[in-house]
Amino acid sequence: MSTIRRNQDRVQYLLVLTSIALGIAVFCIYAIVSYSVKQENLVASFFQELLPDIFSTLLSVVIVYFVLTRKGINSDESFLILMESNLKLQEEIKATKEKLVAIEKIHSLLLGVDSRFKVLFKYLLSAEPFSQNMITFIMDRFISQIEPFQYGFTLKEEAVSLQSYIFFWQCLSEMQRVKKEAGHQNIIARIVHSSSIHIWTNEHDKYKELSLEIYSWQAEFIRNGGAIVRILIGQNDVVDEDYQKAINEMEEIGIEVKYLPKSPKVRLQYDFLLLHDEKFIVKWKSNQGNAIAECEYYDRLDESVARKWQELFFELDKRNKPIISIPKERQFLYEI
Incomplete structure (x- = not known):
């Protein structure tokens, strides 16, 4: 005892x-x-x-x-x-x-940015009025394109948004490489696109360079073990020539692509990319001309986005176009 x-x-x-x-x-x-x-x-x-x-x-x-x-x-x-x-x-x-x-x-x-701004401000103090006006206009134009909010930030204008998307895929590819080496489950990028398809055809001069670079990083992401599923939503009941070109480009690098015609059941307020397990979302908003007006990056899950993906997932299943690259145990984000 x-x-x-x-x-x-x-x-x-x-x-x-x-x-x-x-x-x-x-x-x-x-x-x-x-x-x-x-x-x-x-x-x-x-x-x-x-x-x-x-x-x-x-x-x-x-x-x-x-x-x-x-x-x-x-x-x-x-x-x-x-x-x-x-x-x-x-x-x-x-x-x-x-x-x-x-x-x-x-x-x-921040130290690097701060030092560059100090040099710039020092120059502005002694610059001619024309240079002062020009530089302050340029700074205001670019800084005003970034609007932070509680769980992320918004980028204004199409060119800035697309440039940021290149860096996004570069970072995501590196994250997937690290996950693979650590033996963790892969990243699944669930994407829905309903705006202009010219961004992805590699034939439009305005987008060709950008789309090629985005494709190259998406291909790297897939080689590192990631998965991309992209649902394209178009105006026509069948895939037209432009959409088919884009689909061919995507499938060539390993993206699983599905097409749905726009209908009362298949409608979006914005395009999006959903990383459900990583709790990250990118929203793409279009203008009246169907071109990208801005994008929003969120480091929080939005349940409405996940549910919209789930609805489209089931809609494809009803049309005998099932998504096959997502494991069954990771297919259903919510019960509908």
Whole structure:
């Protein structure tokens, strides 16, 4: 009986020391992060969500200690419970380190932008009125094309939107490569396109260079193990020549393409790209001429987008045009 009691005392003593050590570690992380954010005034919102999780994890370890003290749980069970709490805390600390790396990248970028603006402003102070007016007009024109909001940002005008899409696919291709090397499930890009098809035909001079570069990164994304499913929505009941050219280009690099004619059941307020598992969305909005007016990047899921995809998925299935490149267990985002 005394041996059991001594074992319980040892476990309780270990828990006290572990709680103190973890408390000191978390306090140090909090102090460093708080100081860095205060000094650089950088995206403190990153940590507003993260730090409460860390402290709640630490609190859970302390609670485990008191529960074990009161209930006299045997040493094996105590060790397992403690290890589970410790692993969770390690995950939170790892996430903190990843956020710090992201902060450092943003900080470096902002420093570069800041230094260039300082040089530009210094020049403007001594520039001729014509140069001052011209440069301030250009700056206003480009900066006004970016409108941030709570969960993302909007890019105005077609040219800027398409240029950003090149970089988007470049980043997504790299993300897929990392996922593949880590043995994680692949990224599935679910895309619906109903605006002008000339963007994707490689024959329109206005879009040829852009579309070729986007295709090249989409091909790289697929070679890295990603999947792209694109639903095209057109005016005609059957695929016309322009749509067929675009479909051929897409299928050549491994994109699964489906076509639906526009109808009361098949209508969109905007085109979109949905990364459901990654919780990321791109919305494309068109003007009256069916050209792209702006695009919006969201790092949050929009349930209406996911449900619209699901509706189109079922509509294709009814027409005996099932989507085959998405595994069955990942096909149904919502029950309709």
